[in-house]
Amino acid sequence: MCGIFGYCNYLVEKSRGEIMDTLVEGLERLEYRGYDSTGIAIDGDELDSTLIIKQIGKVSALKKEIAKVNPNRDVTFVSHCGIAHTRWATHGEPKQVNCHPQRSDPNNEFVIVHNGIITNFRELKTLLLNKGYKFESETDTECIAKLFKHLYDINYQNGHELDFHELTKLVLLEIEGSYGLLCRSSHYPNEVIATRKGSPLLIGVKSEKKLKVDFVDVEFPDESNLGRPETPLIAANGKAIHSDDNNITVTTNKKNPDAFLNGNGHSSGSHDDNLLPIAANEFNLRYSQSRAFLSEDGSPTPVEFFLSSDASSVIKHTKKVLFLEDDDIAHIYDGELHIHRSRREVGASMTRSIQTLEMELAQIMKGPYKHFMQKEIYEQPESTFNTMRGRIDFENNSINLGGLKAWLPAIRRARRIIMIACGTSYHSCLATRAIFEELSEIPVSVELASDFLDRKSPVFRDDICVFVSQSGETADTMLALNYTLERGALTVGIVNTVGSSISRATHCGVHINAGPEIGVASTKAYTSQYIALVMFALSLSDDRVSKLERREAIIQGLKLIPSQVKQVLKLEPKIKELCATKLADQKSLLILGRGYQFASALEGALKIKEISYMHSEGVLAGELKHGVLALVDENLPLIAFGTRDSLFPKVLSSIEQVTARKGHPIVICNENDEVWMEKAVNSNLETLEVPQTVDCLQGLLNIVPLQLMSYWLAVNKGIDVDFPRNLAKSVTVE
Numbered sequence: 001m002c003g004i005f006g007y008c009n010y011l012v013e014k015s016r017g018e019i020m021d022t023l024v025e026g027l028e029r030l031e032y033r034g035y036d037s038t039g040i041a042i043d044g045d046e047l048d049s050t051l052i053i054k055q056i057g058k059v060s061a062l063k064k065e066i067a068k069v070n071p072n073r074d075v076t077f078v079s080h081c082g083i084a085h086t087r088w089a090t091h092g093e094p095k096q097v098n099c100h101p102q103r104s105d106p107n108n109e110f111v112i113v114h115n116g117i118i119t120n121f122r123e124l125k126t127l128l129l130n131k132g133y134k135f136e137s138e139t140d141t142e143c144i145a146k147l148f149k150h151l152y153d154i155n156y157q158n159g160h161e162l163d164f165h166e167l168t169k170l171v172l173l174e175i176e177g178s179y180g181l182l183c184r185s186s187h188y189p190n191e192v193i194a195t196r197k198g199s200p201l202l203i204g205v206k207s208e209k210k211l212k213v214d215f216v217d218v219e220f221p222d223e224s225n226l227g228r229p230e231t232p233l234i235a236a237n238g239k240a241i242h243s244d245d246n247n248i249t250v251t252t253n254k255k256n257p258d259a260f261l262n263g264n265g266h267s268s269g270s271h272d273d274n275l276l277p278i279a280a281n282e283f284n285l286r287y288s289q290s291r292a293f294l295s296e297d298g299s300p301t302p303v304e305f306f307l308s309s310d311a312s313s314v315i316k317h318t319k320k321v322l323f324l325e326d327d328d329i330a331h332i333y334d335g336e337l338h339i340h341r342s343r344r345e346v347g348a349s350m351t352r353s354i355q356t357l358e359m360e361l362a363q364i365m366k367g368p369y370k371h372f373m374q375k376e377i378y379e380q381p382e383s384t385f386n387t388m389r390g391r392i393d394f395e396n397n398s399i400n401l402g403g404l405k406a407w408l409p410a411i412r413r414a415r416r417i418i419m420i421a422c423g424t425s426y427h428s429c430l431a432t433r434a435i436f437e438e439l440s441e442i443p444v445s446v447e448l449a450s451d452f453l454d455r456k457s458p459v460f461r462d463d464i465c466v467f468v469s470q471s472g473e474t475a476d477t478m479l480a481l482n483y484t485l486e487r488g489a490l491t492v493g494i495v496n497t498v499g500s501s502i503s504r505a506t507h508c509g510v511h512i513n514a515g516p517e518i519g520v521a522s523t524k525a526y527t528s529q530y531i532a533l534v535m536f537a538l539s540l541s542d543d544r545v546s547k548l549e550r551r552e553a554i555i556q557g558l559k560l561i562p563s564q565v566k567q568v569l570k571l572e573p574k575i576k577e578l579c580a581t582k583l584a585d586q587k588s589l590l591i592l593g594r595g596y597q598f599a600s601a602l603e604g605a606l607k608i609k610e611i612s613y614m615h616s617e618g619v620l621a622g623e624l625k626h627g628v629l630a631l632v633d634e635n636l637p638l639i640a641f642g643t644r645d646s647l648f649p650k651v652l653s654s655i656e657q658v659t660a661r662k663g664h665p666i667v668i669c670n671e672n673d674e675v676w677m678e679k680a681v682n683s684n685l686e687t688l689e690v691p692q693t694v695d696c697l698q699g700l701l702n703i704v705p706l707q708l709m710s711y712w713l714a715v716n717k718g719i720d721v722d723f724p725r726n727l728a729k730s731v732t733v734e
């Protein structure tokens with residue numbers, strides 16, 4: 001999905017060349033998210049002017065465009081704010097005018113980069129067209145830039161010189177939908193605004209001097225300064241602003257919900273022009289200084305800020321970051337970072353902490369690997385270990401999940417557990433559902449987030465809803481989370497990305513600690529989610545004597561997983577050869593699994609589809625005879641999971657049904673399994689042997705050959721493995 005990057009230097013002299021390089025490099029670190037075009041906005045040569053350079057294609061194409069435009073790289077700036085973007089098209093195809101930054105007018109007075117979707121952009125566009133604004137792109141973002149200018153101009157004409165964040169509050173009152181956005185303006189030189197709603201945004205802080213405090217105060221409107229209108233003031237979008245003793249609330253004006261627009265969706269003339277300056281008066285703010293950025297002697301401190309939708313682009317510069325929350329308006333100017341909110345909410349935090357990231361730069365570099373996906377597959381011995389590190393005591397067979405501990409009694413009392421996720425994360429839930437039910441003795445349902453929402457599935461206060469997500473930002477999962485929160489359920493997050501929306505919005509949870517996953521195809525996150533869920537199930541049953549033996553077997557099984565994964569990785573040469581021979585140029589591939597291995601079949605098929613563009617389907621082996629068997633002949637490539645568990649005889653029979661129809665499956669089986677050794681000789685089938693583990697953990701090992709297979713099928717076809725077409729790493733739109 002789209003990526004945002006911004007860089008502000010204050011009293012740290014930088015040449016334009018250095019600033020552009022920092023922005024472009026920031027974009028390169030966001031490339032993995034998936035995108036189709038790029039752009040930057042920096043100071044131009046004229047006083048307070050903005051230079052925008054953008055291009056469709058990869059960051060390399062942007063570099064060429066910058067070289068073509070050839071701005072003077074040697075000009076230096078003591079203070080400067082630049083913004084940059086990678087775009088994944090939602091409104092309007094990838095073409096240069098649709099790239100971000102989007103602008104308010106040909107003079108680039110307000111320039112925006114934006115992630116997310118503005119749902120009321122058509123109405124806003126109609127209104128702004130009526131006001132005489134000319135649109136050059138098909139994007140929803142352009143409306144925001146023009147709205148900034150429109151509201152700035154009418155307030156200015158009415159004698160109101162708004163602070164940049166006050167203006168932003170007025171703009172945000174008008175826009176609906178989701179956004180993470182940065183705005184810079186020639187009216188506010190060397191200032192930048194960063195704000196978010198439903199789209200991640202963080203700010204890295206780099207300063208030679210130690211920050212005075214490791215938090216930033218949140219600034220609210222000073223209610224004592226507010227005028228008290230007799231009747232509600234109607235803001236531009238038909239929302240009425242009320243004030244009461246303690247807070248300001250924004251509610252819809254029921255009588256005239258379209259106060260800003262007439263019945264045709266057009267502007268109702270002077271309505272907005274008259275009202276907006278009055279609404280602006282509502283936001284007379286207490287002016288404060290940001291404590292973190294105060295120097296001992298009160299003199300200005302040199303500082304750099306790195307704004308991004310993703311920690312991976314900030315980590316090279318600083319590990320000190322602040323995660324913005326929904327509706328925060330960060331205003332950076334004069335070397336200070338201020339966080340504003342439009343209204344004071346009861347119980348809302350008064351500060352945002354500046355945290356220290358534990359991520360290392362090496363974690364987001366490819367190292368000796370050709371692709372991030374390959375690196376991440378090979379990291380699994382380590383990442384699976386990291387998921388368990390400090391949480392499992394293998395000596396005493398006990399589990400300690402700090403983020404869940406206090407909530408376990410409440411979870412144990414639940415009538416049901418609902419696991420909700422998308423894609424690979426959904427498969428990790430399927431893979432662990434049986435052991436969850438077995439150990440917790442609570443019914444577990446597993447839901448695809450989008451379908452769960454489409455059905456408006458009933459949720460009760462005594463439900464436990466578990467949200468599994470690598471990124472912690474997936475829109476469908478996030479919406480489902482909000483839906484369950486509204487209904488009073490207890491929510492648990494199983495998330496990889498620290499500070500992500502899902503990890504912050506859930507009541508409690510577990511970070512899977514797999515480290516940054518850059519490849520679009522989720523690999524190490526799957527195995528770590530799987531382990532985190534198993535540990536969760538083990539924690540739920542640690543008060544049950546009847547489960548003691550089973551729990552011990554699983555915990556001791558987990559201990560061996562990292563080294564067993566390492567062993568499975570040794571299959572790579574054989575898998576590579578199969579991809580180049582038996583599986584080369586095939587159109588379709590069936591993957592059979594049963595019981596615990598049904599999830600492995602689905603996950604393997606998803607990997608193959610998304611990376612190699614080959615059709616692949618995970619089939620429940622028990623369903624074979626109910627239809628899929630019709631596809632089987634001597635030509636159809638088929639993979640079957642034949643590892644040992646209680647369902648082995650049934651799996652064997654399914655595979656025999658395949659070989660009886662001249663099918664030649666590749667069987668993933670346990671090492672030296674006599675049954676398969678014999679069949680390999682007599683029935684012309686291939687085997688891929690993996691170590692044996694406890695039944696509920698076998699999927700952790702069985703998935704690795706399929707990850708490698710999808711990787712080599714894709715590489716052999718010359719596909720850009722880390723950036724498969726049409727896909728994005730973090731799916732932040734519905």
Ligand code: AGP
Pocket residue numbers: 422423424425468469470471472473474477520521522523607610728729730731
């Ligand atoms: C997996 O390879 C995919 N890229 C995709 O299915 C992914 O798992 C899904 O979009 C959910 O993402 P999340 O884990 O970040 O929520």
